[in-house]
Amino acid sequence: MKWVGMKWVGEGSPREAPPLSDPTLPPDSAAHHRSRPVPGRLAQPGPGPRTRRRPPLTHRTPQLRVSGCLRSSGFPVVSAAGLQKPEREGERERGRVLGGPGVHVTEGGAGRLWCSHDRGAGSRGGGRAGAATMRSSGQGCWVLLISVGLCCVHRARPRNVLLILADDGGFESGAYNNSAISTPHLDALARRSLVFRNAFTSVSSCSPSRASLLTGLPQHQNGMYGLHQDVHHFNSFDRVQSLPLLLGRAGIHTGIGLVLQELRGAGVLNDTLVIFTSDNGIPFPSGRTNLYWPGTAEPMLVSSPEHPKRWGQVSEAYVSLLDLTPTILDWFSIPYPSYAIFGTKTVQLTGRSLLPVLEAEPLWTTVFGSQSYHEVTMSYPMRSVHHQNFHLVHNLHFKMPFPIDQDFYISPTFQDLLNRTTAGQPTGWYKDLHQYYYRERWELYDRNQDPHETHNLAADPRYTQVLELLQTQLVKWQWETHDPWVCAPDGVLEEKLAPQCRPLHNEL
Numbered sequence: 001m002k003w004v005g006m007k008w009v010g011e012g013s014p015r016e017a018p019p020l021s022d023p024t025l026p027p028d029s030a031a032h033h034r035s036r037p038v039p040g041r042l043a044q045p046g047p048g049p050r051t052r053r054r055p056p057l058t059h060r061t062p063q064l065r066v067s068g069c070l071r072s073s074g075f076p077v078v079s080a081a082g083l084q085k086p087e088r089e090g091e092r093e094r095g096r097v098l099g100g101p102g103v104h105v106t107e108g109g110a111g112r113l114w115c116s117h118d119r120g121a122g123s124r125g126g127g128r129a130g131a132a133t134m135r136s137s138g139q140g141c142w143v144l145l146i147s148v149g150l151c152c153v154h155r156a157r158p159r160n161v162l163l164i165l166a167d168d169g170g171f172e173s174g175a176y177n178n179s180a181i182s183t184p185h186l187d188a189l190a191r192r193s194l195v196f197r198n199a200f201t202s203v204s205s206c207s208p209s210r211a212s213l214l215t216g217l218p219q220h221q222n223g224m225y226g227l228h229q230d231v232h233h234f235n236s237f238d239r240v241q242s243l244p245l246l247l248g249r250a251g252i253h254t255g256i257g258l259v260l261q262e263l264r265g266a267g268v269l270n271d272t273l274v275i276f277t278s279d280n281g282i283p284f285p286s287g288r289t290n291l292y293w294p295g296t297a298e299p300m301l302v303s304s305p306e307h308p309k310r311w312g313q314v315s316e317a318y319v320s321l322l323d324l325t326p327t328i329l330d331w332f333s334i335p336y337p338s339y340a341i342f343g344t345k346t347v348q349l350t351g352r353s354l355l356p357v358l359e360a361e362p363l364w365t366t367v368f369g370s371q372s373y374h375e376v377t378m379s380y381p382m383r384s385v386h387h388q389n390f391h392l393v394h395n396l397h398f399k400m401p402f403p404i405d406q407d408f409y410i411s412p413t414f415q416d417l418l419n420r421t422t423a424g425q426p427t428g429w430y431k432d433l434h435q436y437y438y439r440e441r442w443e444l445y446d447r448n449q450d451p452h453e454t455h456n457l458a459a460d461p462r463y464t465q466v467l468e469l470l471q472t473q474l475v476k477w478q479w480e481t482h483d484p485w486v487c488a489p490d491g492v493l494e495e496k497l498a499p500q501c502r503p504l505h506n507e508l
């Protein structure tokens, strides 16, 4: 059987990422204490910083096979470093994709740091070969390692960043209270990290997510609208100034870096900012390629040796993968340049450095999402905003059936849903295929009341105020990030005279 997506092959049962109200979370978690909002009213910002010790873990040894986006991730993730040189000269060309001439990039490889059964998944090989080996080994870990070893020439001691990106990873770790899987290394990292419970990718697709992470710009602004590889062939715009380009310009070298144990052995761990997260949600229904919570919620650990104050604590701040570029620039004290990708429209980062959060809990309650494609056939633009417990999704092509990608189609989960549906049998799913394919233009959910996002409140007059507030926030962000879709689907962006939306009178 060919597996696509993730499958447990050991003990335990498959488990999707826990919602905030997951009963496995300890009763002192903020989700249990968050005041229930009056319908139509926004809740007050969550509680401040708190320290929570995670319960002891029951370590069993299930094995997890990963495929899916790994082989089709296409978009390079940074490998960097002044520490080792990239293995493949051919990757230099792909640096241009990020807008960084001469920047060395690779898809990364499986890291031995996190994998007790990672034989054959060499971290030095990187790229597709590494991915294929990991897939075929059957012992694969679920982490795709991206390392960014960075050395700053402006300081007495070098500063480094290690960025570890799981491919299609979810919350399968002890740090997020999953006791069915053994992740001792991640748990150890969590003990010296701030653990984010409300971290999101801005786009639920592999190459676009990586491009967004490494530019700090949403997909509609950096140009990586869909997958990079094969016939999909999406690329970021030539003039995008990516993180590797900015780091290289500052004299910071990028290349294949070292994993944690090696950093410790080299005596540079205490000079290294370590970030662990995932590129997109788990490859299950409502997951990858969707802007629903399972498609965008990500684990995120940020460990700074210079910010031990909140090690082991949990942050409720709403943060985004769009925050990682400003975080890494902040770590190296590099300002973001003033420039335009097109015309005179100056690029502004809408993400924020996470370093201050390592000192004190902020009242950050809003993150945005933007998706246009996955595969080239999957034009289904969506924009979204999380604001506190409310989540708004704008489906621009809501008259179309939601598109399905090839990997997801052949997954046992989706095949089972198809077979049971066509046979008229119950699926046990909380949705049906018709609901999944055909979506309302606006979807508004209260995740406090409805963690599975099944009860659309957009047409409920009690939530009109909330709907309008989130719509206003969303369109403001779209203008700020120069979204070409900002006027769709009932208007057209007309920029010949002055940028404005012109009505189409298309009955929407």
Ligand SMILES: [Ca+2]
Pocket (backbone or CB within 6 Å): 069, 070, 073, 167, 168, 205, 206, 279, 280
């Ligand atoms: Ca992925």
